[in-house]
Structures are given as C-alpha cells and as structure tokens.
Amino acid sequence: MTGKGPMDYPVSWEELHRNARLLAWRLLELGPFKGIVAVTRGGLVPAAIVARELDIRLIDTVCVSSYDQKDRGTPEILKTFDGDGENWLIVDDLVDTGATARIVREMAPLAHFATIYAKPAGTPFVDSFVTEVSQDTWILFPWDIEPAYAEPISGRR
Numbered sequence: 001m002t003g004k005g006p007m008d009y010p011v012s013w014e015e016l017h018r019n020a021r022l023l024a025w026r027l028l029e030l031g032p033f034k035g036i037v038a039v040t041r042g043g044l045v046p047a048a049i050v051a052r053e054l055d056i057r058l059i060d061t062v063c064v065s066s067y068d069q070k071d072r073g074t075p076e077i078l079k080t081f082d083g084d085g086e087n088w089l090i091v092d093d094l095v096d097t098g099a100t101a102r103i104v105r106e107m108a109p110l111a112h113f114a115t116i117y118a119k120p121a122g123t124p125f126v127d128s129f130v131t132e133v134s135q136d137t138w139i140l141f142p143w144d145i146e147p148a149y150a151e152p153i154s155g156r157r
Contacts, residue, residue: 009133010140019116019130020046023091024053026128030112033089037062037081037111039104042093042141046116050091062090062107064100075099085111094139095122095129 027033027050035058038047044061051059063079081088085108094117095101101113102125115122117139118129133139 006136006138007134008140009137010145011142013142016045016116016142017049020049021053023114023116023128023130024050026130027054027089027112027114030128031089032087033112034087035059035089037085037088037090037104037108039064039090039092039100040079043091043115045143046093047091050089050114054089056089062104064103066100075103077103081107084109088112089114091115093117093141095119095126098122098125101125 023046031054033054033056036047036051036056037060038044040061040063047059051057060081061079062081064075064077066075088108088111090104090108090111090113092101092113092115095115096119098121101122105113105125112128113126114128115126116130118126118132119135119137120132121135123129123132
C-alpha cells in the first residue's frame with residue numbers, strides 16, 4: 001500500500017464517548033479538580049462527559065478559533081480564562097500542531113491539559129491524552145459528519 005496523503009479517521013458518537021470515559025479514568029487519580037475549562041468548540045462534548053464521570057459541576061470555556069473545515073488559520077482568541085489554572089482541568093477533543101494548546105497553556109499555565117486525540121506535533125503541549133494519531137490524519141468528529149458512502153481503501157469498487 002502506498003501513502004496517499006492525509007487520511008480521514010471518522011469517529012462515532014460511541015467511540016468518542018468511550019474514549020472520553022477512558023480519559024476520565026486516567027484523570028481520576030490526578031484530582032480533585034476545581035473545575036473544567038472546555039476549549040471550544042471541540043472540547044465541549046468531551047468536557048461534558050469527563051465532568052459527569054468525575055462529578056465536576058463547575059465548567060468554564062476558553063474560545064479559540066483556528067480551523068475552518070480542514071483549513072488551519074491563525075488562531076483568534078475569542079474568550080479567555082481568568083486565573084492561572086491551578087487545580088483546573090482543561091479539556092479539548094484534539095491537540096494537532098499545538099497552536100491552540102500553546103495559547104491556552106499561556107492563559108492557564110498551572111492547569112492539567114487533557115485531550116482525547118493527540119498528534120505528534122501537539123503532544124508536548126498536553127499532559128494527558130488517550131489516542132495518538134499520525135500528523136497527517138484528519139479526525140472527523142461525529143458532530144461534523146453524516147453517514148455516506150465510503151470508498152474502499154484500495155480505491156477499487
């Protein structure tokens with residue numbers, strides 16, 4: 001099999017939920033946390049699941065815009081977090097290049113940063129993650145996709 005460039009990796013709601021619960025298991029021994037900071041928009045769903053599993057009721061958001069479908073742009077800070085993050089948990093769906101994570105780390109340097117998925121360029125910016133994927137993998141989250149025909153991997157029908 002030859003490399004064909006970026007790969008799409010579709011994630012189902014069930015897989016996302018299972019991996020968010022696994023993340024919560026890994027974080028359980030590190031708490032208790034004062035609250036969770038969800039990185040919007042991708043971190044909202046995983047943060048809700050982790051909050052439920054760790055019985056955390058205090059949730060805030062950090063809003064950073066850096067993607068438009070598959071195009072990466074210059075990160076734009078839309079909403080910040082007050083404080084240094086001590087005893088707080090930051091949750092995002094994915095760390096890719098680390099551009100967003102770097103910005104959020106600067107806002108809350110003492111927080112524990114956790115993601116479900118991590119790419120090699122982004123792993124130095126997070127403390128915990130569940131699954132590492134290759135840098136050229138594009139994760140298709142369940143809120144971004146709908147069922148459709150899938151071309152066979154070989155490209156033949």
